[in-house]
Amino acid sequence: MLTVPAGIVFDLDGTLVDTTYLHALAWWQALELSGYVVPMARLHRAVGMGADRLLPHVLGDGRDPRHDEDMVNAHDVIFATWHDRVEELPGACHLVGLCHRMGLTTALASSSAGRDLEAMLRVLDHPDFDVVVTIDDVRDSKPSQDLVAVALSRMGLEPSEILVVGDSVWDVKAAQAVGARSVGLECGGTSRCELDEAGATWVLANPDELCRELTRAVSSRRDSQSADSA
Amino acid sequence: MLTVPAGIVFDLDGTLVDTTYLHALAWWQALELSGYVVPMARLHRAVGMGADRLLPHVLGDGRDPRHDEDMVNAHDVIFATWHDRVEELPGACHLVGLCHRMGLTTALASSSAGRDLEAMLRVLDHPDFDVVVTIDDVRDSKPSQDLVAVALSRMGLEPSEILVVGDSVWDVKAAQAVGARSVGLECGGTSRCELDEAGATWVLANPDELCRELTRAVSSRRDSQSADSA
The missing domain is CATH 3.40.50.1000 (HAD superfamily/HAD-like)
Incomplete structure (x- = not known):
């Protein structure tokens, strides 16, 4: 006990x-804007990590890190559109x-x-x-x-x-x-x-x-x- | 093996x-339109059931079944807006x-x-x-x-x-x-x-x-x- x-x-x-599902959705859409397709279940289980750790975790070290800032910004913008619904x-x-x-x-x-x-x-x-x-x-x-x-x-x-x-x-x-x-x-x-x-x-x-x-x-x-x- | x-x-x-996350999202929004708030994790785990079973499963028998058709229709409309992104x-x-x-x-x-x-x-x-x-x-x-x-x-x-x-x-x-x-x-x-x-x-x-x-x-x-x- x-x-x-x-x-x-x-x-x-x-x-x-x-919010975990809304974060997973926002990451999924943000990554897609930079050309990466990652299954949503994988993103869902990565939510809770900071963005600095989430991107290498789901995309691997082979990703182009020049896209990182774009993806983080896109996630933040998309997630903010859900603020009123949480x-x-x-x-x-x-x-x-x-x-x-x-x-x-x-x-x-x-x-x-x-x-x-x-x-x-x-x-x-x-x-x-x-x-x-x-x-x-x-x-x-x-x-x-x-x-x-x-x-x-x-x-x-x-x-x-x-x-x-x-x-x-x-x-x-x-x-x-x-x-x-x-x-x-x-x-x-x-x-x-x-x-x-x-x-x-x-x-x-x-x-x-x-x-x-x-x-x-x-x-x-x-x-x-x-x-x-x- | x-x-x-x-x-x-x-x-x-x-x-x-x-699509399971998109279905969970669509159910979440559809239920909210009829005044029901259900945590997304609960909806996620119910996806895969038919709608006839999903609604009693997540809302219980105490729900007003007159909303069922509205919620199913709303889910279907919202999910259809994602068709091109699947x-x-x-x-x-x-x-x-x-x-x-x-x-x-x-x-x-x-x-x-x-x-x-x-x-x-x-x-x-x-x-x-x-x-x-x-x-x-x-x-x-x-x-x-x-x-x-x-x-x-x-x-x-x-x-x-x-x-x-x-x-x-x-x-x-x-x-x-x-x-x-x-x-x-x-x-x-x-x-x-x-x-x-x-x-x-x-x-x-x-x-x-x-x-x-x-x-x-x-x-x-x-x-x-x-x-x-x-």
């Missing part, structure tokens, strides 16, 4: 907002609020930045994270541990005290790299067994299920504390 | 053409041609029909299937066995002689229901372990890998035959 951490580091896309994933806003009420330190660690980040935070009704780390704050993107490591240091917590919550294998790997436990959520379209295989400590359906697990963990801790003092 | 069947029943969407999945055309050259009976069994089917066959450069069964030919859609059962009877083959090739758990379940072996392909975005868990006899990456496996199976059969006659 999940234990109550001192802090939670949240991924954004596919974890709190329903939906919260089940329980996302409630989850961030619950963590605050429980006294946990919360951090957002996202490969997104700029107008994408602003639009997604608007979808979530501007949640109040204690720490926000974006791709602009680090040298290297997920699956590197940089985003999570910077979040951790700004939270003033040890790896053993936090939980990293994400939807992609890259989130799970970033958590492992700093030595933190992770919750993999299936709501970004990566399956339970893929997240398990990547090394997720727990796999849950969506933010809603994490709310229930945290509430259960708190009441179980309370029960054991009152048993100790009895 | 895969053995050479007498016939192959192919699914179309996500198996031969890269791509063949790696090795798809080559696979159908290879089956013909190997003397296998080929069937297409698809939950699609009408203009969607025509458009997808155009993407594949009009492959020559011996049998084509669509949703119009059956009473009940996948995961019911109807599509595969009708294909089987028109092919004049026994379940043990065929291989059902699809990308969704619904294809695997339809194959099981008639007692046939199945190949689950990961290229529609359903993962290896989900297809395994559903009971796929083999799980491969895409049509290209199936071409290689069939070629290997033929040469292994040839080797064992020449060993027998030696």
